[in-house]
Amino acid sequence: MAIVTGDRYLESLVKFVEKQAGPLIEGSVVLKLNPVGLHYVQSRLEALHELESLLAGAPVDYLRAYISDLGDHRALEQLRRILRLLTSLKVVSVLPPSVRDPTRLSLLPFGRLRVLELRGCDLSTSAARGLLELRHTLEKIICHNSTDALRHLFASRIVAIKDSPQWKRLSFVSCACNGLLLMDESLQLLPAVETLDLSRNKFSKVDNLRKCTKLKHLDLGFNHLRTISSFSEL
Incomplete structure (x- = not known):
């Protein structure tokens, strides 16, 4: 998809999703969005939901008259249905590789993701909405150049980690280059x-792996480790 914004982005997305609905739902094609585009799509879907709630008892034609600024009502409904069924998603910044896009992410439209890839996003300035809710379905996550701390990815900011729920299905984690x-x-x-890639960071100590009891593959290359004594906890 061409890099566009606003209504043009939404229109391009609607056309792409309608054309590729089958492969997208099957997972043979992966939807790739940028943070700004995802934010715009979510804002439109939220506006649609609010209007549907306010006008739930109104005639259909009356409702559609009030959402003319949202584009085609049926197209948005179809987009919402398909996004809920997707199992894979990529959110990749269009900014230079060394820069993170500060746009706040919302993953609320995606309730069944098993695979999520984030590149050049910013999970530390503001928490990604809907990310923690994916712990029930997510099996693989790739998060490169998108967070200042692992806890910003895996834990709530208002609940102690010891009281936070576990990611019981997540078997592949790559948090390299952060x-x-x-x-x-x-x-x-x-x-x-089972696979944990923490390479190309600035770790000086191996820690907190005691409960990763199924870990088979660990990559800590290109860090600042000076001793291997801490590996004894494995």
Whole structure:
């Protein structure tokens, strides 16, 4: 899809999703969005939901007259239905590789994701809406250049990590290239992880892997580790 914004982005997305609905739902084609575009789509879907709630008892034609600024009503409904069924999603910034897009992410339209890839996003300035709700379905996550701390990805900011729910289906985690300093306690929320890629960060110590009891593959290359004594906890 061409990089556009606003209504043009939404129109392009609607056409693409309608054309590729089958492969997208099957997972043979993966939807790729940028943070700004995703934010716009979510804002339109939220506006649609609010209007539907306010005018639930109104005639259909009356409702459609009030959402002319949202584009085609049926097209938006169809888009919403398909997004709910997707199992894979990529959100990739269009900014230069060294820059993170500060646009707040909302993953609320996607309730069945098993695979999520985030590149050049910003999960630390503001939490991604709907991300923690995906812990019931998510099996694989790739998060590159998108967070300052692992806990911003795996844990709530208002609940202690020890009281946070676990990601019981998440078996593949790649958090390379984030400049991370600590292997923090949120790693204890990953009991099912088998592959853990934490390469190309700034770790000086291996920590908090005791509860990763199914771990088979661990990549800590290109960090600042000076000793392997901490590997004894594995």
